[in-house]
Amino acid sequence: xxxxxxxxxxxxxxxxxxxxxxxxxxxxxxxxxxxxxxxxxxxxxxxxxxxxxxxxxxxxxxxxxxxxxxxxxxxxxxxxxxxxxxxxxxxxxxxxxxxxxxxxxxxxxxxxxxxxxxxxxxxxxxxxxxxxxxxxxxxxxxxxxxxxxxxxxxxxxxxxxxxxxxxxxxxxxxxxxxxxxxxxxxxxxxxxxxxxxxxxxxxxxxxxxxxxxxxxxxxxxxxxxxxxxxxxxxxxxxxxxxxxxxxxxxxxxxxxxxxxxxxxxxxxxxxxxxx
Numbered sequence: 001x002x003x004x005x006x007x008x009x010x011x012x013x014x015x016x017x018x019x020x021x022x023x024x025x026x027x028x029x030x031x032x033x034x035x036x037x038x039x040x041x042x043x044x045x046x047x048x049x050x051x052x053x054x055x056x057x058x059x060x061x062x063x064x065x066x067x068x069x070x071x072x073x074x075x076x077x078x079x080x081x082x083x084x085x086x087x088x089x090x091x092x093x094x095x096x097x098x099x100x101x102x103x104x105x106x107x108x109x110x111x112x113x114x115x116x117x118x119x120x121x122x123x124x125x126x127x128x129x130x131x132x133x134x135x136x137x138x139x140x141x142x143x144x145x146x147x148x149x150x151x152x153x154x155x156x157x158x159x160x161x162x163x164x165x166x167x168x169x170x171x172x173x174x175x176x177x178x179x180x181x182x183x184x185x186x187x188x189x190x191x192x193x194x195x196x197x198x199x200x201x202x203x204x205x206x207x208x209x210x211x212x213x214x215x216x217x218x219x220x221x222x223x224x225x226x227x228x229x230x231x232x233x234x235x236x237x238x239x240x241x242x243x244x245x246x247x248x249x250x251x252x253x254x255x256x257x258x259x260x261x262x263x264x265x266x267x268x269x270x271x272x273x274x275x
Contacts, residue, residue, distance in 0.1 A: 001101070005108025010116060013081050022077045023120075026070050030124055033065040034131030042136060049136040052233065058154050059227050061128040062163050067218050069199050071124065071163070072170045075117050076191045079174035082109055084184035106267050110175075117167050118159075125155050125163070157229065161248075162222045165255035169217050170195075172262030179266040219251040 013019050037043045038060065039053055049057075129151055133139060139147050170191060178187025198217060224241045225248045228234045237243065 001104050002108050002111075005105055006112050009082060009109045009112035012085050013078055013112070013116060016081050018077055018081060022074050026074050026120075026124060027127070029070045030065065030128045031131065033061065034128055035135060038132070047136055048140050049133065049138065050140050051142070052228075052231070054133065054139045055154070055228060055231055057132060058129055058151065059158055059162075059223060061132065062125055062158050063218055063223050065128055066121070066124055067163055067166050068202065069195055071121060071167065072195045072217070073192065074120060075113075075167050075170045076174045076188060076195070078113055078116060079171055079178065080184050080188045082113060083175075083178040083187050102267075102271060106270060110171075110263060113171055114168070117171065118164060121159050121163050121167060122156070125159055126152075129155060154230075158226055161252065162218075162226055165222075165252050165259075166217045168259035169255045172259030172266075175266045176262035179269040217255070219254070221247050221251045 035043075038057060041047055042049070042053075133147065133151070138144070142150065173194065174187045174191045177190045178184055181187075202216070202218070221241075221243065224237060225243045225245075228237050
């Protein structure tokens, strides 16, 4: 039953025009970002992409291009599509009539959301990085094989440790709003309103907002720690920003914990649902 719920949830999302519209918009954002100038003169044909600039670009494309608004909106849209099937298309009643247990039903849907968004995150980030690098004629000092190995490791590390906790945060937020209000539209409006608020406040006040270092969808602590991870600049960053693995784990725990708590509350809310 779990696999059936999982497959049906994925199919329902992929059949939606909203999903493909959001996918198209996100790709446009990625392509535009890849071709935009990120460093002085990097749009010139003779520009040389040095290793440190390439390392910074990987974290920048994740946080500034994807996590500020593009990926949160994509993640929220997938939750809205799932809840819309529940509350507007009688999907919940159909599964209940088939005697599907509630834990299986909920975990199957949640697993589909997490896996689909994780895959989208990796594909989006990889596309963004490779487009930027290939339009700058590669990374100085790295051949093609070395580049692919190095970039794959860095992309996956940042996606798992920095971006995926943010995705879990937004999925949990959209889930709890939708289930508490029993409305898929509300699960879009409230989280999107928060995305707009965070985007504006992050852009204007991120360097003066102390709590943003820990308590935000993109904690500066995570971004700074993985900025130059596994490079000669890393130790200097750790000392300058007073970073530590304990603080990093705290930030990850905050984001994932928020998503888990929201999911548990959503589950308890669904348990009380009769129609």
